[in-house]
Amino acid sequence: MGSRNLVVSYQQQPREEAKQKTFVPAEGRNRRVLQDIGNLVNDRVSLQGKKPTTEVVDIAVARDVRAPAATKAPAAATKAPAAEIKKANEKQRLEDVIVISSDETEKSKPVSRRVSRKGVKTLTSILSARSKAAFGKAEDTVVDIDAADVTNELAVVEYVDDMYEFYKLTEVDSRVHDYLQSQPDINGKMRSILVDWLIEVHRKFELMPETLYLTINIVDRFLAVKMVPRRELQLVGISSMLLACKYEEIWAPEVNDFVCISDNAYIREQVLAMEKAILGKLEWYLTVPTPYVFLVRYIKASIPSDKETESLVFFLSELGLMQYPVVVKYGPSKIAASAVYAARCTMDKSPFWTETLKHHTGYTEDMLRDCAKLLVQCHSAAAESKLKAVYKKFSSDDYGAVALLTPARSLI
Template identity: 35%
Template structure:
C-alpha cells in the first residue's frame, strides 16, 4: 500500500531515502547531525527555532552612574532598623497606663529597651554582636526527615549507581527513583488493540508506516528515543481519532516532528518533513496535524518508552554492546507488531533483554534484574514466546528497514545471527 501521493518519486515510503555510511556506533557516542536537504536546488534545511538567547535582556550600565557598595547598603539597613526599633520602644512606653506606673518605671523600661552603645556601634559597622555570634555558632536543631522524603535503601549487591557517584549527569542519587516513577507512569499510557476503531486502516498499513519511520530516523540521524516516542504518539493518537489511510503518513511524520522537538538538540524543520513526504501534504496540513495530536494527547507527550528501560536493565548485568544491540534489534522489531502494542515498555524491554541473554548464553533472569525491573520470570514468559514467533516468521520483503539497519557492521550484524533454539529458550523460561 503506497503511503505517498504526489508527483515526485524520489522519497516514496520505504524506498529511496538515502542511506548513510556510519563509522561508529551512534548509540554511545555523540551524533553529528547532517543536513537532510536534497541537492539540485531543492529547499535547504532551516533551523526550527528563532533566537532563544537572552541577548535582548542584557542591561548596560550607563557611564557616570555608580552602584552603591554592599557595605554602604548594609550600613543603611542597619541604621534604619535601629531607628525603627527606637520608635517602637517610644510607642510602647507612651501606651503604658498612668495607673500604677511611675516616671521612674517608664524611665527604667526605656533604658532597658534602648540599645546599648556596643550594639549601636556594631550595627553601624555591620558587625555581629556577641549574642548574634553565639546564636550563629549554635548547631541547628536536628529534624527528622519525613518518610516520603527518605532515600530508598538499596542493598549493596543490587547497587548499580554508586560507581557513578562523581558523575552528576548520571543522577546516581535519583536513578532508581526516576525509573520507578517511569514504571508507575506507564499505567497512564496503557493501550489496547485500536484497529477495530479504524475502518480505513489495518495492522499491515501500520507496519509499513513504522518501517518508513525507521528509514526517516536513519536519514536524519535522529536518536532512537525519538523513533520510539514517535511510534508511541502515533499509536495513542490513532487509538482516539479515526484516520483515513491517505492521512496515515501525515500522522507518522508529524509525530516524528513532535518527538524530534522533545528529544533532539537540533530537530529537523517542517520543510524537511514535507520533503520526505514527497510534498504530498501542505505546510498548513502538517501544522494543523501537529496541533491535533498535541490536543488529543492533552500535551502530555512524555510517554515512557521501552528503549530507556532496556538501557537501564542492561546496565544491571554489565551487558556488552553486542548483547545490548541484539536486544535493541528485538525491541525495534516489536514496534511493528500490533499484538505487542498493549504491552508496557518496561515489560517489553525486559523480555527483549532476556531473549538476548539466552541467545548469547549469558544466563537468565538474575535477582538483580528482578529487583530493578520488578518482573519475575513468569511475567516475561508470555511476551518472550510472542517475540519468538514474530522473529521466527518469514521476513516480509516490504518491511526490510530494521533488518537492513541491524545487518550493518555498526550494529554488529545482529540481524544475521541465528535465532535461539526454542527448546533452549523454554528451558531458560522454566528456571
C-alpha cells in the same frame, strides 16, 4: 546534622571574621573545622610573638557559660597571667565540652567527657549492618549498578531508583490499548508498514533513539482517540515525528524536510495542521515513559553487558514496536525487560535472568517468557519479511550485524 552544621558555619562566619579583625592578626589564625566551632576553645599562638589577647576573652566567655549565674567571675578577673591561661586551655581541651542542644533545659548543662573519634559508628554503617543481617545472602547477589556513577552528576544516582519507580507507576497512563476496532479504514498491517517506513526516515535523518520510540507512542495514542482515514495515516506519522524531534532533538528537521521525505504527498500547511490536531487530542502530554526509557536502565542491569548484547536488545525491541499485538498487550517496561531477556537467551548468557535484573525490572523470568517468545518469533521471521527496515538496520556492521544471529532456541 550535616546541613545544620553548614548553616551554623555560615551564620558564625561573619562573627569569626570580625573577631579576626579585632583581636588577632590574619596570619596568626588557624582555620577551625566545623565540628569545633562553638564546642572547643583552642590555644592560639601568635606567629609574631604577640600576646594571645583573644584567649583572655574566650576563656572568660567559656567560664561564664559553664559557671552558674551566682558564681560568675568578675570581668577584672579575666586578666590572668599567660601561664594560667595556657593551663586552663589544656584542661578544657581534655575534659570540658559544651553541648549545644535545642532543648532549653539542656543549654546550660556542662558535660564532662574526653573527646575521641576512634571506634565511633555512623548511623549509615549501623543501618547497613542491620540490612545485611536481615536480608542475608540473597541481598548480596544484587549488584550495585550505579556504583561507578557516584561522581557523575548526570547519572543522578541519588534519585534514579525513585525515578524508575515513578515511571513504572505512570506508564499505564500512556500505554496503548486496542484501538483498531474504532479505525474502520486502518488495520494492523498498515500500521506495521507505517512504522517500518518511520524507522527508515529516522535512520535517514540520523535522529536520536528516543525520538523513534516517542514518535511511535504519539502515533498510537493519537489513533486511539481520533479516527483517521487511510490517506492521512502517513501524514500522522510525519507530524508525530516532527513533534518528537522538537521534543528530543537539539537540531530538529524542518517541516519541508518531512514534506520532501514523503515525496510531496502533503503540503506544509497540512503537516502543521495535523501537528496542531495531535497536540490538541493528546493535551500536550508528551513526557511519557517509552520502552526506550526502561531499555537504558535494564541494559545497564544486564551484567556483564557489551555492545553486541546492547544492539541485540534494541533490535528485538524495535521488532516488537512494529507488531501491533505486542504494543497493545504489553506495557513499555515489560517490552523492554522481555527484549533484554530474549537477548540474553539468544547470546546464551548464564543465567538468563539474574537477581540484579529481577530487582531493577520488577519482573521474574516466568512473567517475561510469553512476550519474549513473540519477540524471538519476530526475529525468526525478520529475514523473510517484506518489511525489512529493522532487519537491514541491524544487519549492518554499525550494529554488529546482530540481526544475523541465530534466534534463541530456548524460546522458539
